[in-house]
Amino acid sequence: MNTSSCDATTPLHAENIQTINDDNIPDNKIPADILQKIIGELMMKYKKDGVLLNLEVDKKLTPINSCVGGVPYFPKGMEYPMADGQPLILLCQINYSEMPKLANFPTEGLLQFFIGTGNYYGTEHSKLIYHKTVSLELNQSVPQSITDVLKNALKEDLPFKGAFRLTGKIGETFALPEDRDTLFEKLAMKYSVNSWDIEDDVCKATDSLTTIKSQYGGCPNFIDENVYEDDRNTKEVLLLQLASEEYKRDEPRYYKNEWSKVNYCQYGSGFFFINGEKLKKLEFDDVTYTYDCD
Template identity: 30%
Template sequence: MKLLNLPEVFEQYRTIIEETLQPTVFIDTEERKTSLFESKFAGDPYFPLTMEYPKSPEGQPLKLLAQINFANVSKHLPNFPEEGILQFFIDGYDDVLGMDFDNGQNQEGFRVIFHEHIVSDESQLLQDFSFVEVKEELYFPVEKEMALSFEVGYEPLSANDFRSEKLYAKILTNIEDNDNLVDSFFETLNSTGHKIGGYPFFTQNDPRAYGDYTESTILLLQIDSIGDHILWGDVGVGNFFITEEELKRKDFSKVLYNWDCY
């Protein structure tokens, strides 16, 4: 389990920081072929023949970005499913990868689908996904299929989370005149990496600080630009958020999708 490590200069603020700790499931990847049922980035999704495959408004089939089989995820995260498969599809034929800058909850260009009851008979599942295309000149965030494994831990509020200005007010006030300390603080509490739960990382601003997104405090999934085969634009990051009440109801119709880069 990952523990909270702080530079000596911030030890005096440990109590403040530890009060923000949230359970997190950190994700590791392995490049290999996966089954239809496994947790993965990219690859072929679990998809029953009885369902309509998700498409963009232009009729372009969306491509699987990630699939999480919660039967293989530790029961570490409050309100998250304990079984079932959660999927994230995005438009691989769109320059902004299906994100709507004006309405991050508009799922026309992306889709979050939850399969609560799993069909085990593969003959009842879609097998051929050759109809899913990606624009050749567009770099899809995940270049190669990757199997996922999970490690539980806890994570403090990230410094660029929209809530940090209030919760870290004392710390930020004390260090605001020292640029090196400010830089170190943001680097220490950066929340980078692949994860479920915990807190997000942004290369730009937290979109939840604006409009109707302030209740979308639960990080459903974060995929970071890590290694040779995951890249969002110019070394960016992708995030999906949901409200606590929506998560309890397993209602993924208003998930907030955001990605940004440097």
């Protein structure tokens, strides 16, 4: 069976299964009620919880809040992260005490994601810093010399366009296994349909109903699945997916004429992956940062 037509790591949120019908799955070969049962069965077997992230403009962010962009937490005694003599930019920081609890992830402390200001959305340089203890009383101002450099860097082609508060909720995603030929054949026998049709219709349903969201801990949503092949077996945990996101029509904007909050080639995402054992030990010195786009 040819499996190249369907992204094996595309997540579909559980609440969307009931919306499957003949109208939103074009040219489906399997009746919608049967397709609902098939996808429901797949989700029960391969579902995975993650924290789905919401981005909102907030001009009252403090340095200890979860955010994309904005002013980083910079406690006394911390050296500001640099690369090639230039300060790195805060892409995101997550205060886990503000987030719902997720298995194997911290329940306290703050994790910062710093990136470079060069080409390829800063992937040439990145650094993660974890603070187990977080307090505004420990915070200090970022030196003016660094602030000036950062202000100029913000005019460059960075993946975020402002400062946004992050809030999270637990959500279910699922990802089809890469080797799924036998799986589809068993389902075809069970539901008296063609295994090729299962592949085609499941892929159509996934494409039609998936909403690409910023998240962590769940199944990554790749446009180009080949973008992350080398480290997939050793860095298997999604530490962060920051997805391209446009403002809703009536939503407050950070910049009046800006149309996007996050922009990785319009529809892409930035990804950070870590080894599961490293995550449990709160060791963030070996993390892969990459991105993909349409």
